[in-house]
Amino acid sequence: MQSHSHIPTPIVEEISLPDGRIITLETGKLAKQADGAIVLRLGKTMLLATAVANKDLREDQDFFPLSVDYQEKFASAGRIPGGFLKREGRLSEQEILISRLVDRALRPLFPDDFLCETQILITLISSDKDTPADALAGLAASAALAVSNIPFPDPISEVRVIQDAKGDYLVNPNLSQMEGARLDLIVAATEENIMMVEGESKEVSETELLEALKVVHQAIQVQCRAQKALAQKVGKQTREYAKPNEDLDLRQQLFDAYYDSIYQMHKEGINRKKDERSSTFKAIKESYIASLPEDHSVNLKLVSKYFGEINKKAARNLVLNEGLRLDGRNTRQIRPIWSEVDYLPAAHGSAVFTRGETQSLTTVTLGTKLDEQLLDSATQTSTSKFMLHYNFPPFSTGEAKPIRGVGRREVGHGNLAHRALKQVLPAESENPYTIRVVSDILESNGSSSMATVCAGSLALMDAGVPVKAAVSGIAMGMISDPETKKYAILSDILGDEDHLGDMDFKITGTAQGITACQMDIKVDGLSYEVLNEALLQAKEGRLHILGEMNKTLEEPRTDLKDHAPRSAKFDVPRDMIGAIIGQGGKVIQEIQRETATTIVIEEIDGKGVVSIFSVNKDGLQRAYETVQEIISEPEIGKVYQGKVKGITEFGAFVEFMRGKEGLLHISEISWERIASMEGIFKEGEILEVKLIEVDERTGKFRLSRKALLEKPEGYVERPRTPQTGSRDAGRRQGGGGNFNRRR
Numbered sequence: 001m002q003s004h005s006h007i008p009t010p011i012v013e014e015i016s017l018p019d020g021r022i023i024t025l026e027t028g029k030l031a032k033q034a035d036g037a038i039v040l041r042l043g044k045t046m047l048l049a050t051a052v053a054n055k056d057l058r059e060d061q062d063f064f065p066l067s068v069d070y071q072e073k074f075a076s077a078g079r080i081p082g083g084f085l086k087r088e089g090r091l092s093e094q095e096i097l098i099s100r101l102v103d104r105a106l107r108p109l110f111p112d113d114f115l116c117e118t119q120i121l122i123t124l125i126s127s128d129k130d131t132p133a134d135a136l137a138g139l140a141a142s143a144a145l146a147v148s149n150i151p152f153p154d155p156i157s158e159v160r161v162i163q164d165a166k167g168d169y170l171v172n173p174n175l176s177q178m179e180g181a182r183l184d185l186i187v188a189a190t191e192e193n194i195m196m197v198e199g200e201s202k203e204v205s206e207t208e209l210l211e212a213l214k215v216v217h218q219a220i221q222v223q224c225r226a227q228k229a230l231a232q233k234v235g236k237q238t239r240e241y242a243k244p245n246e247d248l249d250l251r252q253q254l255f256d257a258y259y260d261s262i263y264q265m266h267k268e269g270i271n272r273k274k275d276e277r278s279s280t281f282k283a284i285k286e287s288y289i290a291s292l293p294e295d296h297s298v299n300l301k302l303v304s305k306y307f308g309e310i311n312k313k314a315a316r317n318l319v320l321n322e323g324l325r326l327d328g329r330n331t332r333q334i335r336p337i338w339s340e341v342d343y344l345p346a347a348h349g350s351a352v353f354t355r356g357e358t359q360s361l362t363t364v365t366l367g368t369k370l371d372e373q374l375l376d377s378a379t380q381t382s383t384s385k386f387m388l389h390y391n392f393p394p395f396s397t398g399e400a401k402p403i404r405g406v407g408r409r410e411v412g413h414g415n416l417a418h419r420a421l422k423q424v425l426p427a428e429s430e431n432p433y434t435i436r437v438v439s440d441i442l443e444s445n446g447s448s449s450m451a452t453v454c455a456g457s458l459a460l461m462d463a464g465v466p467v468k469a470a471v472s473g474i475a476m477g478m479i480s481d482p483e484t485k486k487y488a489i490l491s492d493i494l495g496d497e498d499h500l501g502d503m504d505f506k507i508t509g510t511a512q513g514i515t516a517c518q519m520d521i522k523v524d525g526l527s528y529e530v531l532n533e534a535l536l537q538a539k540e541g542r543l544h545i546l547g548e549m550n551k552t553l554e555e556p557r558t559d560l561k562d563h564a565p566r567s568a569k570f571d572v573p574r575d576m577i578g579a580i581i582g583q584g585g586k587v588i589q590e591i592q593r594e595t596a597t598t599i600v601i602e603e604i605d606g607k608g609v610v611s612i613f614s615v616n617k618d619g620l621q622r623a624y625e626t627v628q629e630i631i632s633e634p635e636i637g638k639v640y641q642g643k644v645k646g647i648t649e650f651g652a653f654v655e656f657m658r659g660k661e662g663l664l665h666i667s668e669i670s671w672e673r674i675a676s677m678e679g680i681f682k683e684g685e686i687l688e689v690k691l692i693e694v695d696e697r698t699g700k701f702r703l704s705r706k707a708l709l710e711k712p713e714g715y716v717e718r719p720r721t722p723q724t725g726s727r728d729a730g731r732r733q734g735g736g737g738n739f740n741r742r743r
Helices: 094-110 137-146 206-234 248-266 274-291 300-322 407-422 450-463 495-502 526-553 574-583 584-596 619-631 729-734
Strands: 011-016 023-029 036-042 045-053 064-072 118-126 157-163 169-171 183-189 194-204 335-339 350-355 358-367 373-376 381-384 386-391 434-443 472-481 486-491 501-507 514-521 566-572 597-606 607-614 638-646 651-657 661-664 686-694 701-702
Touching: 011 206, 011 514, 023 137, 023 183, 023 206, 023 686, 036 137, 094 118, 094 137, 094 157, 094 407, 094 514, 118 137, 137 157, 137 206, 137 486, 157 194, 157 206, 157 450, 169 206, 183 206, 194 206, 194 407, 206 526, 248 274, 248 300, 274 300, 274 335, 274 434, 300 486, 300 495, 300 651, 335 526, 350 450, 358 450, 381 651, 386 407, 386 450, 407 434, 407 450, 407 514, 407 701, 407 729, 434 450, 450 472, 450 501, 472 495, 472 526, 486 526, 501 526, 514 729, 566 686, 574 597, 574 607, 574 619, 584 597, 584 619, 597 638, 607 619, 651 686, 651 701, 661 686
Parallel strands: 064 118, 386 434, 661 701
Antiparallel strands: 011 023, 023 036, 036 045, 045 118, 157 169, 157 183, 183 194, 194 514, 335 350, 350 358, 358 434, 373 381, 472 486, 472 501, 501 514, 566 607, 597 607, 638 651, 638 686, 651 661, 686 701
């Protein structure tokens, strides 16, 4: 037996959750060659987070190359990956979204002069199905940094908070507690300040959202203190690190020479478009570079950096000192809006939404259950009936660059719009369609994800989807000066205002309340009072945008487009599902082929549910009537249109209802005696028949054609005599047949 005497003893810190569950953070046992490594455990869920940073900088490096990747191992849930390779591949969209949550919370907290390449990996190594790992990844990553020598002065944590159906706020709930939640947020914060918010809600108020942030921040403070205690146990020492080149004399020289002129450029050039502002600023910078002697030793990369700092400070001060923004608006003003629906005649629904220099062309496509998206990950296997895809082509910003597939930014923006719109979709029981919304950004100058929400809402209503209400979205910004305590909250920010500002707060909702939000804060010390002011100003802007949208289309169309698939959905007895499908799917395939429809049958709650889809109303009606025939009970004495399915020497088998055949005996074809069936009927021939008998023992049906003909004058009924000696005698005596007969 192997000795266990050399197993290292980890350093452990415990965190108590409000409901009594314990999160443990341990280090010193796994992945010891990483700069920092943490194993986080809550119940059976375990995450391994590692942090590594290079010691050196690349030459003339002027950005921070931070990468954060979250991955779920299939083995963590006792599963083997699907596909040909049977191994984990590129990150799924869900893994990308969790990676982004962690990245957005950590990135602003590294020192400004720390530019060494840094990689943080978070791996789900054990999965408890009732404990979501997404709300634990940020804590694990921050703890790995906290026990490392990487410069990261202030630990954070990410925590989920929900408001349940009773109105109570729960911190880090399990999956069963999350069912029916009115609000679901993941919040990242330091011990002092909230840094990031991401989530969705069922039209909650601004007050409820703010209260959730206060509740969750208390839990985060406990988790941040635990990380500091763990770092102290480890004996954390922050490394010395290589810093980028600086020339403070050059910086001061450029500020002294150009700040006033760039400030004046912004003030005089308000109402300019983005490319005009960029060209004017570029001309000032290039005039300085042109003034340098040929043999100069000035670092031009630093020149570009310092000019960027001057431009940022001038634009910020213009807002703080004079209340003027780069495009001439005041702080509460929304850019001009125009929108149009039914722009694409062949789409099931479409809309163009334009706000300032940001434009989205969005389509809605209605599909069947067969179009549902399969969600297959280590921790879940399910399907989705609602998809939203966001595309950001390079021409939208006037650039030419290769397209390398969907980026993380596109996944994140699409997810925010998806969360915003799914809150107003009809209930699952009322919606037979799979819905795909696609937003193509044609112009971009800030808040393209919010343009997607507005265009998506209009396109859904144009498609005739009975949404509960229209949804609009707005991106809020903030500029602040900690020295003077001045701040300005900006409604409907430009792209430049996003880059130079201290907050990017996107919020969506109906006239009744908030449906989704996403906030990134780049400065310390944002008070709840300022946050509440931003929420109320966002509501004002959101309602203004809704009013502009209502001028185009105020409510969903009452009918689908002519070329959109119609649907019929109804219940059938469970024991009739087999009859509708038929042996080997023969019956249902024949109905679909004859009526040009798509038919989906499910078993839900012990009953059959049939959904029929067709772009042709007549085809939909015929398919519906056919299925109803199959499940209907034949009525003795009723006349049916039948089709001859087979001919024998003693009569014909006629399908008088879909899936139901009866025997039209030779003696029931005509009042005149027929000696032979030869030449009487052809297979496929349509004729009227009357159901005259159902054998109670066998369930076979007996049909008559002569019962529909006038009896000849003086006709005398001939007595029937039993026939023997034929292999079909029993069938003739029974006078009927059924769907499962053999021929």
